[in-house]
Amino acid sequence: MKMDNMLEAVLFACGDPVPVERLCALLGADESEIEDAATRLTDQYAFEERGMRVIRLEKSYQMVTAPEAYEVVRLALETRRPPRLTQAALEVLAIIAYYQPVTRTYIEQVRGVDSSYTVGVLTDRGLIEPCGRLDVPGRPMQFKTTDTFLRSFGLKSLEELPPIGEIKPDDEQLSIESAIEALTQQAGAPAEGEAPSEGETP
Numbered sequence: 001m002k003m004d005n006m007l008e009a010v011l012f013a014c015g016d017p018v019p020v021e022r023l024c025a026l027l028g029a030d031e032s033e034i035e036d037a038a039t040r041l042t043d044q045y046a047f048e049e050r051g052m053r054v055i056r057l058e059k060s061y062q063m064v065t066a067p068e069a070y071e072v073v074r075l076a077l078e079t080r081r082p083p084r085l086t087q088a089a090l091e092v093l094a095i096i097a098y099y100q101p102v103t104r105t106y107i108e109q110v111r112g113v114d115s116s117y118t119v120g121v122l123t124d125r126g127l128i129e130p131c132g133r134l135d136v137p138g139r140p141m142q143f144k145t146t147d148t149f150l151r152s153f154g155l156k157s158l159e160e161l162p163p164i165g166e167i168k169p170d171d172e173q174l175s176i177e178s179a180i181e182a183l184t185q186q187a188g189a190p191a192e193g194e195a196p197s198e199g200e201t202p
Contacts, residue, residue, distance in 0.1 A: 003037045004041055007027065007034065007041065007054075008054075010023065010026060017057050017062040020034055020060065020061065023061065038054050038056065041054045042054045045066070051065060051069045052064065052066060053066050057150050057151060057157075058147065058156075058158070060147065062147075062151075088115075088118050089121060089122060091111055091118075092118045092119060092122060093122055093128070093145075093149070095111070096128055096143050096144065096145055097161060100143065103134055103140040103141065103142050103143070105140055119143065123143075125148075128145055128146060128149065129144065131144040
């Protein structure tokens with residue numbers, strides 16, 4: 001069986017992102033061969049206007065439905081479009097995206113308000129995840145963004161995050177505001193729908 005067909009079968013069967021390293025082991029190929037096969041599949045699907053796509057997320061590949069098929073897939077699965085992120089969620093997500101890994105304490109120092117509720121919301125939505133503990137007294141949990149974050153914002157890797165300009169030591173708040181603006185433009189305007197905890201800004 002051709003490499004393209006084997007890669008297609010594996011990605012279809014797995015559904016979730018599959019690390020390049022695992023694909024290499026499964027298909028007996030090196031990374032460049034996997035990348036070439038994924039590119040050929042992507043080009044073929046786009047040319048034939050197929051209902052699926054192969055995308056790269058950092059060091060993984062995943063088969064997903066084509067963006068143009070979203071509405072019919074949503075109806076087929078009888079799911080609702082998830083609400084857009086509130087301003088509070090975008091603030092927390094921007095801090096994590098641009099400065100990861102970060103602790104909740106760091107997030108709250110930057111924002112000036114309790115952010116435990118919003119961190120929980122973003123974790124539940126799969127946009128962020130714990131990534132170990134900081135080696136300081138108390139060993140606070142650190143957070144980073146996920147493949148779901150990349151997919152939701154149309155990014156292949158964190159290197160494609162919108163630039164926020166020069167960051168100066170005394171301009172941290174300004175840089176955070178720029179990061180929020182960049183993510184807002186990437187995701188669209190925030191909408192209401194999340195109940196903030198005490199001290200949280202909607």
